[in-house]
Amino acid sequence: MNWADHSAYIELYPKEEFNYEECLLFLGRSDLEVTHQIRDGILYKLIKGDEECLLLKITGTSQSIKAEFPLGSCSAKARQEAAKYIWEWFDLDRDLEGFYNIARKDKILQPLIQNYYGLRIMGIPNLFEAITWAIMGQQINLTFAYTLKKRFTEQFGECLIFEGEPFWLFPEAEKIAALRVEDLRMLQFTSRKAEYIIGIAKAMAAGELTKEHLLQGSFEQMHSKLTAIRGIGSWTADYVIMKCLRHPNAFPIADVGLHNALKLQLALPSKPSLEEIREMAMGWEGWQAYAVFYLWRSLYV
DNA sequence: ATCCAGGAACTGT
DNA sequence: ACAGTTCATGGA
Missing domain, CATH: 1.10.340.30 (Hypothetical protein; domain 2)
Known part of the structure; x- marks a missing residue:
């Protein structure tokens, strides 16, 4: 896993043959989706870390994926879990x-x-x-x-409300x-x-x-x-x-x-x-x- | 209304 | 092993 921990946010670096926009298009195919949200081109995903929920605010380019933690700072371990989750979700291995x-x-x-080109199996x-x-x-x-x-x-x-909007865990x-x-x-x-x-x-x-x-x-x-x-x-x-x-x-x-x-x-x-x-x-x-x-x-x- | 949908188990041969 | 039947309900 090739990533960087900037404390306030993390960044993942896929190998070539990656196109974030294509992946995002797949994620946005249904308006009825509840396990992630896309608002203004930004992807939100609630995940369950060790005991605690973690909301990810994800943006990307063709070279990298960036995730912030809008709920506030989180532990180094939680950041690692977030990176691992996204790495797997986007099939970046x-x-x-x-x-x-x-x-x-x-x-x-x-x-x-x-x-x-660059579409990966969203898992x-x-x-x-x-x-x-x-x-x-x-x-x-x-x-x-x-x-x-x-x-x-x-x-x-489980549900978490952030900025007046619900984010759900399966x-x-x-x-x-x-x-x-x-x-x-x-x-x-x-x-x-x-x-x-x-x-x-x-x-x-x-x-x-x-x-x-x-x-x-x-x-x-x-x-x-x-x-x-x-x-x-x-x-x-x-x-x-x-x-x-x-x-x-x-x-x-x-x-x-x-x-x-x-x-x-x-x-x-x-x-x-x-x-x-x-x-x-x-x-x-x-x-x-x-x-x-x-x-x-x-x-x- | 009619057909079919990101099938699987069950039943009878 | 294989084919036909049943489950069940919403979308187009």
Whole structure:
């Protein structure tokens, strides 16, 4: 992690192939987003440090990301945690050169890496949030998924008011583990999703499911451990591996957004079959997650 | 109104 | 292993 601690603020220095504006565009794709805010081009994110909440005020250029602490000064340890969080959130450990090398030779990806140069997979570092968000998004349109997340967070998450505006933390697994299905049904979750989410919250609260444990395994091991959990199928496992566990081989091949993006990019009369997608993705080995993320990007704005 | 949405479990063969 | 069915509700 390449960063500087200036006490009043911190600064992170990504390697090349980084474009803050592109990343910010992704973060601003929904007005219903509750786990971060963008106001006047400035990104605000509330994170949970050791016991205490930390509000980050983030700005960036193509060379660096700067984060201030509008709540006041914070400890050196908290600043380190903030730096680590942002580093992971923006996937700054990744060297995109490998991806761009294979993408330059790929008919589908070539225009995308040109248009979205420097875009990184904006992650969800918190495992419970990543899994829960993926489950919320199963088989419903994205707008409604954001509505569910907003209700869920505003009902069960912690809130901090700053300058008269609320900043939310995604709910803790411990809190959700104590709920009943009806508590989520009231927010228009389906019974099925409510069961899945509470079940996973219980497993995580009991320490039976942790990010650290999953990260120890290979891609295949992560995938099979995740899909062994009720509510997590192949799509959800790949999504979580892509956004939280950060394995670049994650490939949610059944994703509807992916299908639509391919149809659009290739001007196909209808969505490609899984077999056709496998064919297209032959050259993406080792970078499937980035290929998918760039294709998703092509669907908006 | 009708179709479908960043799927998964369940059921029957 | 594989295909069909059910869950459920909002957006376009």
